[in-house]
Amino acid sequence: MKFRFCGDGDCPDWVLGEIISTLSVLDANKLKILADLVAKKILGQDFDETEVKSLTSSVSADGKTAVACIHFLLNNAARHNASELVFNEEIQQLGLPKEHAEAMCNVLALHAPAIRQRLIDRAFKINELSSIQHLPSTGDSINCSRFELKVSQELVYGLPQNTTHVVNIDNVQLKVLLEELKYARSVMEKYNNKNLNKV
Numbered sequence: 001m002k003f004r005f006c007g008d009g010d011c012p013d014w015v016l017g018e019i020i021s022t023l024s025v026l027d028a029n030k031l032k033i034l035a036d037l038v039a040k041k042i043l044g045q046d047f048d049e050t051e052v053k054s055l056t057s058s059v060s061a062d063g064k065t066a067v068a069c070i071h072f073l074l075n076n077a078a079r080h081n082a083s084e085l086v087f088n089e090e091i092q093q094l095g096l097p098k099e100h101a102e103a104m105c106n107v108l109a110l111h112a113p114a115i116r117q118r119l120i121d122r123a124f125k126i127n128e129l130s131s132i133q134h135l136p137s138t139g140d141s142i143n144c145s146r147f148e149l150k151v152s153q154e155l156v157y158g159l160p161q162n163t164t165h166v167v168n169i170d171n172v173q174l175k176v177l178l179e180e181l182k183y184a185r186s187v188m189e190k191y192n193n194k195n196l197n198k199v
Contacts, residue, residue: 015094
């Protein structure tokens with residue numbers, strides 16, 4: 001079947017499985033609270049994992065799959081501009097009880113405009129690099145420089161998380177990269193100055 005909230009495409013099997021095994025078993029009020037927490041997480045607010053665990057303790061060990069499923073549902077419904085009526089019907093077709101579907105629709109109605117705006121604001125942007133730190137080289141990184149990159153809100157298994165990566169870059173390539181970045185910055189500054197002069 002094709003679903004409007006999936007952009008007139010199929011709903012992924014893992015979402016269907018999670019709706020049937022977890023979301024439909026949760027109490028409707030708990031689902032509404034959980035969906036509201038996930039919507040706030042999508043909007044960049046802090047996420048209380050202990051509250052998620054307490055809400056989902058009766059159906060899941062840690063609630064991560066339930067959170068991923070709700071994240072998918074709300075994000076896609078907002079992205080594809082699915083109305084609450086259509087979203088309600090479609091998630092009921094997927095196996096969510098009527099009361100649960102209404103709870104999800106209430107959360108969607110409350111947060112859809114903000115989620116849509118967040119998606120627009122973050123369109124065509126890579127994850128935000130929050131810090132770069134040079135690390136001392138180890139014996140196995142000959143002629144390489146080591147860096148620790150911290151990325152905020154990187155998608156890991158469908159959920160945004162703050163991550164840390166250690167990268168080894170060949171010293172010759174690092175010099176080339178630095179020159180290219182300096183050139184890119186100068187082009188951006190010229191472009192920015194032209195726009196300021198027009199105003």
